[in-house]
Amino acid sequence: MSRLYVLYEHAAGFSVFSVQEFEEVSMFLPTVESSVTDLSRFNSIVKLVSFSPFKTAVAALESINAISEGILPQDLSVYLDDVFSKLKKKKCQLGVSDAKLGAAITEAIGVSCTHIGVVPELLRGIRHHFPKLVKGFTDQSAGVAQLGLGHSYSRSKVKFNVHRSDNMIIQSIALLDQLDKDVNTFSMRIREWYSYHFPELVKIVSENYLFAKAAKFIGDRKSLTEDKLEELEKIVMDASKAQAIFDAAKMSMGMDISIVDLMNIELFATRVVNLSEYRKKLSVYLSNKMENVAPNLQALIGDQVGARLISHAGSLTNLAKYPASTVQILGAEKALFRALKTKSxxxxxxxxxxxxxxxxxxxxxxxxxxxxLANKCSIASRIDCFVENPTCVFGESLKQQVEDRLKFYESGEIPKKNIDVMKEAIETVNSQQTNGTSNGTSEKKKKKKNKRKAEEENGNGTAEAPDTSIVKEETNGEPEKKKKKKKNKKQAEE
Incomplete structure (x- = not known):
């Protein structure tokens, strides 16, 4: 009969416990379950074989990261090999918490592992009584070790998780929407404020950003002269508009304004211009983030709509989990529940x-x-969430499918099947990857050749240039032979 051992991973180190044999196997699990909370009864079932503490906090973090991914760390492999080298591996069975880790241990050491049956209850009891089962270990030291490793483990997960960068998209699209509201409100305020002095400018310059820049530049309309027409033309980006503003300033029906009021209007116009420019920079930042995080969703429906979908879902992973029917009505939840309530x-x-x-x-x-479109968006979000090498090829193919579907509704032209389109996209991605690797190697070779040529040309005057003809003849004699044949033909013709 095989002897059962249990591996327990604690924040302080690894430990192996031996389980006492019972004659009646059917009574084994109920006995463990009843003795988990009682230390004296649990000690009769489980005994510590050995305990291997972590040497440093970095080693503990590396080991726990590897175990969480189902990989056998080197420290644990060496430790288990030492423990089971003294025992007969064929007659031993090791209980583990994770099936992937058990498979890795079996492959590396040759000990059969199990994670079912009585093992979960044994691990629960060991976790409950661990500080009392190991000599020289207290509840306080166990809590300190767990707290330190828990903080470092959480930090590393947040730091290295690639899906966390969608938080930046959520924050930037929220800020972008807020900026749109604020810029519109402030632009209406400056239009109303400056129109007391120069009301004709509103009809000539309709755009909010250009109106704020023009109001800031003009200031007092009486100070606008022909010398400023060139600069005003650059701001408005139209010669006819600049001339119309100049003519309207001469015959304006607006009231005179004091210097203090004019200064406040100019300061407020400067704020509105700066906010508008910052909004442009933020939209570029959002576009770059979407290109890195969700390139296929960006290629399909654009930056802002894709970012709003991610923000409304909470993350790209959540959006990928949603079915197409949910993606279709994201943002219309109130209308949906109202329709369900009223049966409309x-x-x-x-x-x-x-x-x-x-x-x-x-x-x-x-x-x-x-x-x-919701169907294609769900496909694009899943590709973006789970693909290793992000690319926009699938998004462009899905966008073309939507275009073909629009043509089908208008003219009746039958579009391609989704299977054929996806196969073509996969082929293009594979060809891009192969071309990328080949281009990378060829570029490296070209760089090396250019470096050699530069060294030969820019070398010291005393140093003699290497005889490249010898190298060419040794490597490939064909070009030299061709040159000699051409020379012989020219001499013969002469």
């Missing part, structure tokens, strides 16, 4: 309404396109 028609789209595909579709086909 449910909404056809939520955040996807802002996509250009919905606007281009006819009234009859908006619901169909919304359902089809």
């Amino acid at each position: 028609n449910t909404p056809k789209y939520g955040l996807l309404y802002h996509s250009s595909f919905i606007g281009r579709a006819g009234l009859k086909n908006k619901g169909r396109i919304s359902r089809f």
